[in-house]
Amino acid sequence: MRYIHTIWISIxxxxxxxxxxxxxxxxxxxxxxxxxxxxxxxxxxQVKDDWxxxxxxxxxxxxxxxxxxxxxxxxxxxxxxxxxxxxxxYHLENDTAGYRISAxxxxxxxxxxxxxxxxxxxxxxxxxxxxxxRLYEVYCQVCHGASGQGNGxxxxxxxxxxxxxxxDYTSDVGTGLKNLPAGKMFHSITYGxxxxxxxxxxxxxxxxxxxISYIQYFQRK
Ligand code: HEC
Numbered sequence: 001m002r003y004i005h006t007i008w009i010s011i012x013x014x015x016x017x018x019x020x021x022x023x024x025x026x027x028x029x030x031x032x033x034x035x036x037x038x039x040x041x042x043x044x045x046q047v048k049d050d051w052x053x054x055x056x057x058x059x060x061x062x063x064x065x066x067x068x069x070x071x072x073x074x075x076x077x078x079x080x081x082x083x084x085x086x087x088x089x090y091h092l093e094n095d096t097a098g099y100r101i102s103a104x105x106x107x108x109x110x111x112x113x114x115x116x117x118x119x120x121x122x123x124x125x126x127x128x129x130x131x132x133x134r135l136y137e138v139y140c141q142v143c144h145g146a147s148g149q150g151n152g153x154x155x156x157x158x159x160x161x162x163x164x165x166x167x168d169y170t171s172d173v174g175t176g177l178k179n180l181p182a183g184k185m186f187h188s189i190t191y192g193x194x195x196x197x198x199x200x201x202x203x204x205x206x207x208x209x210x211x212i213s214y215i216q217y218f219q220r221k
Contacts, residue, residue: 043067090200094191099184106183108209120220124213132210139199140211144169148218161195169218178219185212 030036044067047055057064092098092105110124122129136144143166145151150166157163172178189208192198199208 090190090205092187099187102183102187103181104183106186108182108212109206110209110213117217118221120217122213122217122220124210128210129213129217131207132212132214135203135207135211136214139202143196148215148221165195169215170221180219182209182212182216185215 046058046064046066048058058066060066061068092102108123110128112121112123113125115122115124115126115129117126117129124132137146141152142154143150143152143162145155145166148169149171150168152166155162155164155166167175167177169177169180186205186208188196189203189211190198190200203211
């Protein structure tokens with residue numbers, strides 16, 4: 001009889017020792033699974049982590065992307081002059097020192113490709129120039145005039161305060177701006193000058209340089 005007890009106790013001990021096998025880190029019972037497995041949409045995950053069924057591609061949007069692609073026409077915020085400049089604050093102050101430094105310190109991002117408009121050499125490509133011309137016609141011509149002589153509609157019919165105060169790009173006498181450096185133009189278009197308002201909110205830096213290409217055509221004519 002004593003042996004039978006010993007055998008039973010041994011069997012019990014052996015089963016106790018072997019029943020708790022290590023199972024690859026899985027918990028046999030998971031307490032409150034919702035605490036571990038997120039049910040809400042994971043914005044940057046393209047899968048639904050469904051704890052009961054495992055991960056599977058999400059189906060909330062038809063294209064299967066939770067983080068949607070940027071809308072068409074979105075500008076990247078890296079690389080290249082335009083993207084960098086467009087999002088950076090203009091570094092010169094709106095004062096006389098800033099205006100003085102702009103003459104030397106600011107350079108057009110465009111390069112001359114030998115394009116001529118009406119026989120006048122301009123420092124950019126035909127497309128850039130045409131964009132500048134269009135911008136000028138939309139925003140500037142009303143004061144500065146179709147010929148750049150300060151005789152736009154707003155200035156030539158006794159309209160105060162602009163009548164007679166818009167400078168002539170083609171002349172180098174008096175208030176004429178024939179020799180105004182491009183950097184100063186950029187500065188003035190950005191901050192405005194005298195009776196002329198700022199165009200910083202209407203035109204990106206690139207567009208300001210485009211319109212300057214067109215103004216330089218008047219200066220060189
Ligand atoms: C409402 C009329 C008006 C409009 C529109 C206008 N300007 Fe002017 N602009 C002026 C006047 C007035 C001056 C002279 C400012 C001064 O020297 O006091 C001037 C001066 C300038 C100068 C010379 C700045 C300097 O440093 O001496 C530039 C360059 C210029 N404008 C560019 C533009 C461009 C580019 C546009 C269009 C995006 C534009 N302007 C639109 C009225 C206007």
